[in-house]
Amino acid sequence: MQLPPDHPPIPPRKIGVLLTNLGTPDAPDAPAVRRYLAEFLSDRRVVEIPRAIWKPILHGIVLRTRPAKSAHAYSQVWTEDGSPLAAITKRQAVKLQERMSDTVLVDWAMRYGKPAIPDRLTAMKDAGCERILLAPLYPQYCAATTATANDFAFLTLAGMRWQPALRTLPPYYDHPDYLDALQRDIEAQLAALDFTPQRLLLSFHGMPERTLRKGDPYHCHCRKTSRLLGERMQIEVDTSFQSRFGRDKWLEPATDDVLKAYPAQGITKIAIAAPGFSADCLETIEELGIRGKEDFEAAGGTHFARLDCLNDRPDGMAMLEALIRRELAGWIAPA
Numbered sequence: 001m002q003l004p005p006d007h008p009p010i011p012p013r014k015i016g017v018l019l020t021n022l023g024t025p026d027a028p029d030a031p032a033v034r035r036y037l038a039e040f041l042s043d044r045r046v047v048e049i050p051r052a053i054w055k056p057i058l059h060g061i062v063l064r065t066r067p068a069k070s071a072h073a074y075s076q077v078w079t080e081d082g083s084p085l086a087a088i089t090k091r092q093a094v095k096l097q098e099r100m101s102d103t104v105l106v107d108w109a110m111r112y113g114k115p116a117i118p119d120r121l122t123a124m125k126d127a128g129c130e131r132i133l134l135a136p137l138y139p140q141y142c143a144a145t146t147a148t149a150n151d152f153a154f155l156t157l158a159g160m161r162w163q164p165a166l167r168t169l170p171p172y173y174d175h176p177d178y179l180d181a182l183q184r185d186i187e188a189q190l191a192a193l194d195f196t197p198q199r200l201l202l203s204f205h206g207m208p209e210r211t212l213r214k215g216d217p218y219h220c221h222c223r224k225t226s227r228l229l230g231e232r233m234q235i236e237v238d239t240s241f242q243s244r245f246g247r248d249k250w251l252e253p254a255t256d257d258v259l260k261a262y263p264a265q266g267i268t269k270i271a272i273a274a275p276g277f278s279a280d281c282l283e284t285i286e287e288l289g290i291r292g293k294e295d296f297e298a299a300g301g302t303h304f305a306r307l308d309c310l311n312d313r314p315d316g317m318a319m320l321e322a323l324i325r326r327e328l329a330g331w332i333a334p335a
């Protein structure tokens, strides 16, 4: 954590927790978005197309056209604290630090952009951490998210003579603490609405369909989260996948298609939640809350509510604390 200049020195702490999330541009403008997308979309875990084919497409088309469009989208969600994803992840780290004892140092990093995973891991080691828990904040495992965040940490350790010991937080898509937190949080948000939705749509980030055939458990994890949440709640739940990118076939059904089709099925009042995102970001606030709402209303929908992610609210923080304390077993005394 960045400390104010007058803060007393922190005693060396032996245990560290590094929260990681995807990453976001430094500013809502085309040059910053281009830098971010260049790093993100060059990751072989994210785009699995052979480099000889993908590089000319990335540099010749995607990085020439997409940054301006995405920068406009980012400018619609930007806050005083910067990008929502970074601002919320930082607050999650600050609040988790407050919940943990002083012997545990909590920090946060992004897979793409800043603060970078190698920088924060090195800082944690310099601060005395001999044991570090990497906590990628993705409830559902995906090679394009969980694995690449951990890869980058392992790569950083590959350059260290004296490595800290590492553990990684497993996916928690079916963990009762996660499902309890989601259920409580979603029910509270639904109760505060001024209408009763006919459906709750759970939208997860999409992935190319071939990753499912190649054995990535992501699709399965998303479906199980939905099923378990649906079984707990007294409302009909649908599942969809958003943010289609490129020409390949992606997981279906696509969120925008589902939203456009609802009114013709007599479903004109809905709530939409994104349980795969631990923090609100461009994909939830702009893609679901702005464009999704427009799609739904243009098709005849009358009542639309986008529910917030767990973010740094107490239910979400209590869940993170419980999950992380469990992974620290043997390193710290039980709470």
Ligand SMILES: C=CC1=C(C)c2cc3[nH]c(cc4nc(cc5[nH]c(cc1n2)c(C)c5CCC(=O)O)C(CCC(=O)O)=C4C)c(C)c3C=C
Residues within 6 Å of the ligand: 022, 023, 024, 025, 037, 046, 047, 066, 070, 083, 085, 138, 142, 144, 145, 205, 206, 207, 208, 218, 243, 245, 276, 277, 280, 281, 282, 283
């Ligand atoms: C091949 C492209 C992409 C794959 C695969 C992909 C997987 C994936 N992404 C998330 C979570 C997030 N993605 C976000 C933004 C975003 N994603 C892609 C492309 C792929 N994602 C792009 C190009 C972008 C940037 C925005 C845009 O230009 O549309 C974000 C939001 C970041 C923010 O700054 O707010 C998140 C979070 C998951 C969970 C996932 C696979 C499971």
Ligand SMILES: [Fe+2]
Residues within 6 Å of the ligand: 205, 243
């Ligand atoms: Fe994405």
Ligand SMILES: [Fe+2]
Residues within 6 Å of the ligand: 243, 282, 283, 287
């Ligand atoms: Fe998107």
